[in-house]
Amino acid sequence: MKKILINEESGELTETPVMSSITIDCVVFGFESGSLEILLVKHGRGIRKGEWGLPGGWIKEDEGIDAAAHRLLLELTGLDKIYLEQLKAFGDPERFPVGRVITIGYNALIKREDYDVKAGSTASEAKWFKIQEIPDLIYDHNEILDYSLTRLRRRVRQAPIGFNLLPEKFTLLQLMQLYEEILNIEMDKPNFRRKILRMKLLVDLNEKQKDVSHRAAKLYQFDNTIYRKLTEKGFSFEF
Amino acid sequence: MKKILINEESGELTETPVMSSITIDCVVFGFESGSLEILLVKHGRGIRKGEWGLPGGWIKEDEGIDAAAHRLLLELTGLDKIYLEQLKAFGDPERFPVGRVITIGYNALIKREDYDVKAGSTASEAKWFKIQEIPDLIYDHNEILDYSLTRLRRRVRQAPIGFNLLPEKFTLLQLMQLYEEILNIEMDKPNFRRKILRMKLLVDLNEKQKDVSHRAAKLYQFDNTIYRKLTEKGFSFEF
DNA sequence: TAAACTTATAGTTTATATGACCACAAGTAT
DNA sequence: ATACTTGTGGTCATATAAACTATAAGTTTA
Numbered sequence: 220m221k222k223i224l225i226n227e228e229s230g231e232l233t234e235t236p237v238m239s240s241i242t243i244d245c246v247v248f249g250f251e252s253g254s255l256e257i258l259l260v261k262h263g264r265g266i267r268k269g270e271w272g273l274p275g276g277w278i279k280e281d282e283g284i285d286a287a288a289h290r291l292l293l294e295l296t297g298l299d300k301i302y303l304e305q306l307k308a309f310g311d312p313e314r315f316p317v318g319r320v321i322t323i324g325y326n327a328l329i330k331r332e333d334y335d336v337k338a339g340s341t342a343s344e345a346k347w348f349k350i351q352e353i354p355d356l357i358y359d360h361n362e363i364l365d366y367s368l369t370r371l372r373r374r375v376r377q378a379p380i381g382f383n384l385l386p387e388k389f390t391l392l393q394l395m396q397l398y399e400e401i402l403n404i405e406m407d408k409p410n411f412r413r414k415i416l417r418m419k420l421l422v423d424l425n426e427k428q429k430d431v432s433h434r435a436a437k438l439y440q441f442d443n444t445i446y447r448k449l450t451e452k453g454f455s456f457e458f
Numbered sequence: 459m460k461k462i463l464i465n466e467e468s469g470e471l472t473e474t475p476v477m478s479s480i481t482i483d484c485v486v487f488g489f490e491s492g493s494l495e496i497l498l499v500k501h502g503r504g505i506r507k508g509e510w511g512l513p514g515g516w517i518k519e520d521e522g523i524d525a526a527a528h529r530l531l532l533e534l535t536g537l538d539k540i541y542l543e544q545l546k547a548f549g550d551p552e553r554f555p556v557g558r559v560i561t562i563g564y565n566a567l568i569k570r571e572d573y574d575v576k577a578g579s580t581a582s583e584a585k586w587f588k589i590q591e592i593p594d595l596i597y598d599h600n601e602i603l604d605y606s607l608t609r610l611r612r613r614v615r616q617a618p619i620g621f622n623l624l625p626e627k628f629t630l631l632q633l634m635q636l637y638e639e640i641l642n643i644e645m646d647k648p649n650f651r652r653k654i655l656r657m658k659l660l661v662d663l664n665e666k667q668k669d670v671s672h673r674a675a676k677l678y679q680f681d682n683t684i685y686r687k688l689t690e691k692g693f694s695f696e697f
Numbered sequence: 698t699a700a701a702c703t704t705a706t707a708g709t710t711t712a713t714a715t716g717a718c719c720a721c722a723a724g725t726a727t
Numbered sequence: 728a729t730a731c732t733t734g735t736g737g738t739c740a741t742a743t744a745a746a747c748t749a750t751a752a753g754t755t756t757a
Contacts, residue, residue: 238477239517241549241560278478280558284549308547308562310480310523319519321480323547373616392733409735410716417714433733434724631704648706649745672703673753 242322243288244275244360246306246367247296249331250384254349255400256331257364260295261344262357272357273364274345275322288325295345302328302383306363306370314359324363326371328383375401376458379420382441388424390436391415398458418456420446481561482527483514483599485545485606486535488570489623493588494639495570496603499534500583501596511596512603513584514561527564534584541567541622545602545609553598563602565610567622614640615697618659621680627663629675630654637697657695659685 247258259271274295278287285303292301306324314320348354353364375381381397382389395411398404415421421439428435446456486497498510513534517526524542531540545563553559587593592603614620620636621628634650637643654660660678667674685695 239480239519241478241480278549280478281551283551284547284560305546307544308523310517310562312520312522321523323549377612390734407716407718408733409718409737412735414715431733432725433731434722434735436734629705646745646747647704648708648747651706653744670704671754673705673751675705 240318240320241278242275242320243278243284243291243325244273244309244322244363245288245292245295245303245325245327246273246364247292247327247329248371248384249329249334249347250397250400251331251347253396253400255384256347256349257353258296258345259348259353259356261346267357270357271346271348271354273360278323284323288323288327292327296329296334298329298333302380304370304374304380306367309359309363311359316358322363324367326367326374328380330384330386332386372402377456379441379446379456388426388438388440390428390438392436394439414458418449418454420449420456479557479559480517481514481559482517482523482530482564483512483548483561483602484527484531484542484564484566485512485603486531486566486568487610487623488568488573488586489636489639490570490586492635492639494623495586495588496592497535497584498587498592498595500585506596509596510585510587510593512599517562523562527562527566531566535568535573537568537572541619543609543613543619545606548598548602550598555597561602563606565606565613567619569623569625571625611641616695618680618685618695627665627677627679629667629677631675633678653697657688657693659688659695 249256249258258274260274262268262270262272274291276287276291276294278284279290282290284305288303288305289299289301292303293299304326306326308321308323310321312319314322350368353361355361356364375398381394381401384397385393391412392408394415395406395408398411399406420441422442422445424438424440426438428438450456488495488497497513499513501507501509501511513530515526515530515533517523518529521529523544527542527544528538528540531542532538543565545565547560547562549560551558553561589607592600594600595603614637620633620640623636624632630651631647633654634645634647637650638645659680661681661684663677663679665677667677689695
């Protein structure tokens with residue numbers, strides 16, 4: 220292993236840097252029929268064969284961190300333009316059995332309707348798990364997941380990111396149920412409607428649900444441009 | 459450089475991991491006479507000699523990330539038990555001129571009264587800068603600093619962490635001015651008092667300021683144990 | 698010694714947001 | 728036609744926030 224990286228001309232590095240491998244691990248969230256779910260992959264080889272873990276992989280040389288996360292998710296799901304947020308780096312020296320590997324965690328929010336199980340190369344080994352039914356995961360992935368969930372719950376109250384888990388067109392009830400599921404609380408329908416509509420960041424599509432066995436609800440759409448304009452005026456999303 | 463890290467027995471690693479150097483960079487915040495300040499260090503060598511940057515350094519093998527940050531700050535300031543929060547990893551392939559180096563950013567909040575300039579080994583090259591007077595920094599350190607400030611402003615509203623910047627005993631006005639400075643807003647004294655006292659997480663020390671040239675204010679103390687008990691009961695700090 | 702000044706602290710009032718609740722409308726299923 | 732489900736609109740009591748006024752307790756100055 221190349222232990223010393225000092226450039227004699229610039230002299231920038233005066234100590235011996237430790238080289239380490241860097242991975243990305245993604246917590247991929249989806250929302251299906253009222254349940255918050257996470258996409259896990261089964262390990263195909265090694266002593267931990269058959270165990271579940273977060274999808275991830277190695278970062279390439281000359282590749283940005285966000286870019287690596289996007290690439291890995293594209294390989295896994297066939298989707299680009301996934302909504303991503305970096306969590307933080309996890310680097311317990313003991314976290315990985317084979318050597319020192321630091322991993323960078325990501326939260327990814329995807330629309331289940333977009334996701335085709337067969338699209339990704341590793342998709343046959345991928346499966347959605349309800350939040351309450353997550354098994355023991357490899358390495359420190361349960362720890363990463365805990366952190367991820369805490370972060371999601373905080374973020375979803377501060378910024379309008381929940382929409383990334385819903386179809387392009389959604390009803391107010393769907394949105395409310397998303398919040399109820401993520402935050403694990405019960406909400407009041409009329410109050411929720413008023414609060415979210417008062418923010419004026421949803422576009423009323425003047426369209427209704429179809430093929431539902433009850434009164435059809437109006438469909439709405441989230442428009443990021445509107446949100447940006449509002450924040451410039453000092454508006455701040457809050458739930 | 460050792461390019462392949464596959465353990466044949468476990469077979470965990472199926473691709474060639476890229477090795478990278480990892481550094482820590484800390485944004486050290488202090489609060490002095492009404493101003494929020496940041497501790498910067500002057501680079502002693504190399505082509506960028508004389509330029510200012512965030513204090514930081516290499517992470518050691520077999521050293522946790524948080525532990526590395528604590529060690530580096532101990533070397534710099536002579537202080538242990540500094541309040542630390544990891545920000546995230548910064549890894550633009552171009553961020554560091556000599557080679558691929560990923561850095562992990564930290565926010566550190568310290569009590570200025572505790573900090574002795576002469577304590578740290580590199581202290582002679584360290585200096586406090588007011589937030590509004592930050593110069594151009596080396597590498598991507600301005601970017602890290604921007605992220606850090608955004609994060610601090612958000613965090614300070616959600617969790618009682620501002621106290622880490624104040625002396626052990628402080629007045630309500632000092633606390634208010636800290637918030638005013640960090641959030642860059644003006645607040646109303648009576649309203650602020652009521653709001654913070656209503657939370658019941660300050661201990662009234664039944665003590666007063668000394669040597670002030672005006673009516674002395676009561677001194678208060680923040681008690682983390684009380685805060686933890688309150689959060690267990692469902693209380694959540696908010697500003 | 699009194700007046701001026703600074704900061705601490707208490708109270709009041711108004712607007713606004715929230716939570717809990719009721720009522721009814723608009724559809725579907727039996 | 729009736730029951731049932733979901734959507735949607737309204738009310739009211741309460742809590743909270745923001746703006747403002749007032750006074751108290753000290754220090755400095757003249």
